[in-house]
Amino acid sequence: MVRNLKKLIEQVAKDKNLPEWLVEKALKNSIVLAIKKDRKIKNNLEVELTEDGIKVYQVRKGEKFPLDIVPEELDRIAAYAAKEEFLRELERADEERRYLEFIELEGEIVIGIVRRVLENGDLVVDLGKVMAILPKREQIPKESYKPGDRIKALLLKVIRKRGTYEIILSRTHPNFLRKLLEAEIPEIKEGEVEVLNIAREPGERAKVLVKAKDPRIDPVGLVVGLRGSKIAPVTQELSGERIDIIKYTDNIEELVKKSLAPAPVVDIRIDPNQKRVEVAVPKEKLSSAIGKRGVNVKLANRITGWYIDVMSEEDFKKLSQLS
Template identity: 80%
Template sequence: MVKNLRKLIEQVAKEKNIPEWLVEKALKNSIALAIKKDRKIKNHVEVELAEDEIKVYILHKGERVPIDIVPEEMNRIAAYAAKEEFLKELERADEERRYLEFIELEGEIVIGIVRRIAENGDLIVDLGKVMAILPKREQIPKETYKVGDRLKALLLRVVRRKGSYEIILSRTHPNFLRKLLEAEVSEIKEGEVDILNIVREPGERAKVLVRSKDARVDPVGIVVGLKGSKIAPITKELSGERIDVIRATENTEELVRKSLAPAPVVDIRMDPKLKKVEVAVPKDKLSVAIGKRGLNVKLANKITGWYIDVMSEEDFRKLSQMR
């Protein structure tokens, strides 16, 4: 009996291009369901294919209690299961196989078509073999979508929920920008330029900290490209998100100055204990340094790891005199 089932598993796995372990799981599930129906069992039933026999257990209060089923009865139940339940379980196994393939793509960019827009704003995206979800929270706020739109997104994770799989996508995660940069800038993919950190306000602004393996090479110029040729298509993909590329340095003062560009820093005062920096900029450049809705300085805080207090030259001097 078991030998025949093993042959069936091998044959189906080959025909359907499904791993043997998934086919075996489907067959055991179908036999378990048939036993539950036949004996009117409500508890969970587990089936094992031993060397020369099929072993059956009932899960009762966390314990596996073996059930004795005579070979003739087991043959009848297994034959019924193979006809009635196996195809359904096989469909589930095939679906599981397709989702498991996407686990290997976690952290990579995928391309899909919007098939449906849920009431809560989540997008159901067709990735070809499976459907995925781009939740509202993972969408760039200023973007709007319609059914049939083609979109790129980061495959954030594959999760299992209630016996089925769910693929979660993101367009707001920093790694989406990282992967876009890798695709556009060959030097990043080849390891000549490293991305040390990325902070984003999706659709608005991002700061990217980069370092070149060769100190003589300007990593910012490489990433931005001639007249912005490499960064421009990424900005377009991210609905106009402005991307500031910053060269990494061990000099914190210099890093703070670069992080606030294009605003010129006139003076700077650092408090290493509090990890706080007070920065003076020309009055007419104050709004540039702070940025719209405070975004520039907020992202500068994150990329440097220091709290940056931006003020005009006048206020900076007044504060110095008061101390």
């Protein structure tokens, strides 16, 4: 019987272009289901295909106990399972294989077609072999989609959920911007320029901290390109998200100034113990430094890793006099 099952596994694996281990798993699952149905067993079962025959165990609290079942009855149930339950389990195995292929693409950009827009705003995206979900929270706020739209996104993760798999996509994750930069800018992909950190307010603004492998090279110019030619396609893909490219320096004063650009910093006070920086800008440039809804200074905080308190020159001087 086992020899016949082994041959069945080999043949099905060949016909369906599936790995043998996945076919064997499907067959074992079908035998388990058939035994549970026949014996009305609720406990977990485990099946082994050995040279000596089919072995079945009940599993309780991590321990395995042989199931009392005669070989003839087991062969009958296994033969039934191979015919009746196996096809359904094989369909599940084929689905599992398709999703397992996408696990290798976690963290990479994928392209698909929007098939449905759910009531909660989530998108069902056809990736060719499988469907994926682009949750509302992972969409750029100003964007909207309809069935048939082509969409590019980061494959965030593949998760197992209630016995099946679910692929989650994202267009808001910092790594989506990182991968777009790698795709558009050869110097980043080839390692000449390293992306050290990314902070995003999706659809509005992003700050990208970069460092050149060769200190004599200007990484900002390489990334932005002549008149913004290299960064323009990335901005376009992100629905106009403004991208500030910042050259890394270990001088925190210079780094903070660059992170708040284009607002000019006229004075600065650094507290290394608190990782806090107080910054003075001209009064008429205060709103520019802080940004709409505080976005600019919030991103500067995240890209530098320091808390930046932006104030007018007048308030800066008053605080200086008090301290």
